[in-house]
Amino acid sequence: MNAEARTYQKGEIPGIIGIDADVCKGCDSCKRYCPTGAITGMFGAIHSIDVEKCINCGQCLINCPFGSIYETVDTVDTVIAKLQDKSVTVVGIPAPAVRVAIGEEFGMADGSLVTKEMYGAMRKVGFEILDNNFTADLTIMEEGTEFIVRARHALFGEEAHGHKVGPLPQFTSCCPAWVRYVETKYPSLIPNLSSAKSPQQMAGPLAKTYGALEIWKKPPESIYTVGIMPCTAKKFEASRPEFASAYHFLKKEGKAGSDTPYPDIDTVLTTRDLARLFKKMKIDFTKAGETDGGPLAEYTGAGTIFGNTGGVMEAALRTAYKVLTGNELQPLEFKPVRGMKGVKSASVTLMDTKYGKEVTVNVAVVNGIHGNIEPILEKIMAGTSSYHFIEVMNCPGGCVNGGGQPIKSGGSSWLRAALPLFGWK
Amino acid sequence: MSKNQSWILKHPWSVRSFHYLLVLSFIPLAITGVVLFFKPFDQLTMNLYMRIHVVTGVILTLDAVAYFIIGFTRVIAFVKRSFSFSVNDIKWFSILGGYPQKFLLGKKVPVPPMGKYNSGQKLFGICVLIGGTILIATGWGLWGFPHILPHGMTALFGTLHLVFGWILILFLLVHVFLGIYMFDDFKAMFLHGKIPYEEAKEMAPLWVETEIVKIER
Numbered sequence: 219m220n221a222e223a224r225t226y227q228k229g230e231i232p233g234i235i236g237i238d239a240d241v242c243k244g245c246d247s248c249k250r251y252c253p254t255g256a257i258t259g260m261f262g263a264i265h266s267i268d269v270e271k272c273i274n275c276g277q278c279l280i281n282c283p284f285g286s287i288y289e290t291v292d293t294v295d296t297v298i299a300k301l302q303d304k305s306v307t308v309v310g311i312p313a314p315a316v317r318v319a320i321g322e323e324f325g326m327a328d329g330s331l332v333t334k335e336m337y338g339a340m341r342k343v344g345f346e347i348l349d350n351n352f353t354a355d356l357t358i359m360e361e362g363t364e365f366i367v368r369a370r371h372a373l374f375g376e377e378a379h380g381h382k383v384g385p386l387p388q389f390t391s392c393c394p395a396w397v398r399y400v401e402t403k404y405p406s407l408i409p410n411l412s413s414a415k416s417p418q419q420m421a422g423p424l425a426k427t428y429g430a431l432e433i434w435k436k437p438p439e440s441i442y443t444v445g446i447m448p449c450t451a452k453k454f455e456a457s458r459p460e461f462a463s464a465y466h467f468l469k470k471e472g473k474a475g476s477d478t479p480y481p482d483i484d485t486v487l488t489t490r491d492l493a494r495l496f497k498k499m500k501i502d503f504t505k506a507g508e509t510d511g512g513p514l515a516e517y518t519g520a521g522t523i524f525g526n527t528g529g530v531m532e533a534a535l536r537t538a539y540k541v542l543t544g545n546e547l548q549p550l551e552f553k554p555v556r557g558m559k560g561v562k563s564a565s566v567t568l569m570d571t572k573y574g575k576e577v578t579v580n581v582a583v584v585n586g587i588h589g590n591i592e593p594i595l596e597k598i599m600a601g602t603s604s605y606h607f608i609e610v611m612n613c614p615g616g617c618v619n620g621g622g623q624p625i626k627s628g629g630s631s632w633l634r635a636a637l638p639l640f641g642w643k
Numbered sequence: 644m645s646k647n648q649s650w651i652l653k654h655p656w657s658v659r660s661f662h663y664l665l666v667l668s669f670i671p672l673a674i675t676g677v678v679l680f681f682k683p684f685d686q687l688t689m690n691l692y693m694r695i696h697v698v699t700g701v702i703l704t705l706d707a708v709a710y711f712i713i714g715f716t717r718v719i720a721f722v723k724r725s726f727s728f729s730v731n732d733i734k735w736f737s738i739l740g741g742y743p744q745k746f747l748l749g750k751k752v753p754v755p756p757m758g759k760y761n762s763g764q765k766l767f768g769i770c771v772l773i774g775g776t777i778l779i780a781t782g783w784g785l786w787g788f789p790h791i792l793p794h795g796m797t798a799l800f801g802t803l804h805l806v807f808g809w810i811l812i813l814f815l816l817v818h819v820f821l822g823i824y825m826f827d828d829f830k831a832m833f834l835h836g837k838i839p840y841e842e843a844k845e846m847a848p849l850w851v852e853t854e855i856v857k858i859e860r
């Protein structure tokens with residue numbers, strides 16, 4: 219822990235990503251991928267990470283050709299110990315992007331969708347399952363509904379009951395690297411972030427309240443929640459002290475079972491970590507068998523596409539359309555926000571049946587913060603942006619290319635705009 | 644140069660100028676490469692070493708490309724000579740050209756007849772040809788595109804650059820020592836290009852017999 223850290227709250231993990239000085243070649247690859255300029259070190263010299271600027275996205279890690287960048291937080295052994303402790307119910311919360319990547323760690327073809335195999339292997343080692351797709355659906359209901367509230371407030375002066383309505387444009391808030399980016403670099407735009415928690419942080423309280431009491435019939439304090447994420451920044455997100463909602467709710471209800479607050483998410487494993495856990499526990503993923511996820515593994519296509527760039531926006535627009543017009547968006551696919559362009563934008567005209575007026579919504583999807591987000595933020599700050607709703611994913615391609623995903627020997631440089639060539643300074 | 648002595652032009656101008664630039668670029672490349680490997684200095688100093696490494700690497704590349712174009716026939720001849728082997732090469736390596744006996748025991752042993760380059764020089768030539776090409780190609784990849792090339796390829800480039808860098812540095816030490824030891828050849832390479840006929844006849848009898856023709860002036 220870095221006691222000097224100034225951009226972290228008490229209890230947060232400062233510095234999820236580290237550079238091994240013995241392995242670093244000073245080649246500058248990582249600097250080219252870092253969205254915040256957090257990597258210091260001159261060309262040819264050993265590099266290091268400024269934890270104050272780092273948003274924990276792990277793009278440097280998956281793009282270091284020499285494998286010199288590593289995660290400082292490794293809780294695989296802790297999770298194994300919890301799985302072996304019969305007094306603990308370990309709930310695995312696999313994110314949408316994990317199921318299309320973990321197979322690669324076991325020799326399966328790139329992009330293999332292995333949801334049921336993943337459930338099977340998780341069950342075999344002792345996990346209960348709360349599929350994060352389920353809470354991705356909840357997030358999108360929250361974000362979509364919040365957007366409608368903000369839009370109606372801006373257009374028709376409608377007030378919300380019991381809370382202040384945030385400004386437009388509304389940013390998505392499910393990417394923890396993006397949230398920290400706003401907090402550290404553009405704090406005046408914090409009100410523009412959706413107030414909805416990320417799917418991971420909705421899953422934690424759900425597991426420790428409804429899941430514990432209604433599904434598994436276990437004391438909430440005996441539930442150990444494990445986010446299984448394609449993302450290194452999720453480790454940081456889970457450590458944020460404000461995320462102890464389950465404890466505070468249960469305390470009020472007299473069901474907390476402890477006087478010491480417990481976090482909503484106890485720990486986070488990346489996709490790579492989960493693969494390592496299976497290997498350590500001698501599970502042959504390819505032969506683990508297929509099972510269903512159970513009652514907390516029901517989800518829609520909206521939750522599924524969360525892991526892809528444009529997925530959150532597409533899901534939000536479907537929700538907003540349904541809420542405003544009462545009908546399903548037809549066709550369901552909203553293709554203008556798909557694809558690998560750095561910034562994608564579209565306009566959608568919707569009929570708000572409550573007010574009987576057509577509303578044109580300008581949306582944007584930022585596919586990778588690096589090199590894409592600043593011009594948009596500057597326009598918003600100058601009051602000249604025409605956007606109403608903006609999805610921002612730190613990693614190019616979305617969570618499928620997150621810092622916690624299997625490291626591809628082919629790299630992922632092709633996913634983004636051209637980066638500078640030829641190191642010098 | 645004595646006017647009464649016969650001389651053979653061993654290293655023409657094109658070879659000498661290529662070699663000058665090679666010396667001027669490879670020695671700093673070797674020194675900075677070793678420093679970059681051990682990383683002993685602070686940020687600014689390491690960056691300075693890297694910049695020198697890059698600049699001298701560019702010079703070496705231009706030198707090699709220019710020589711390949713301008714001295715193409717010489718390059719072909721060098722490749723041909725380097726890759727021509729006979730039983731004499733085995734015999735030469737079995738006594739290491741007689742150098743250990745000379746240096747360690749003060750004894751002169753019979754050495755099998757050699758062409759323009761002896762077997763050791765041919766091995767060095769092969770290493771320079773293959774290793775140099777690999778060092779140049781991987782060096783450009785590592786400098787310009789480490790983040791764009793597939794990671795596996797960049798990592799392989801790093802390993803090849805390291806292995807061939809060390810091989811050529813170690814060969815360079817032997818090459819410099821023997822180059823200075825054979826001082827007439829040293830003078831020929833750095834000054835006028837010519838070596839005494841008698842020395843050529845002793846050191847490279849096959850070359851003198853088969854390729855050297857007398858020019859009347």
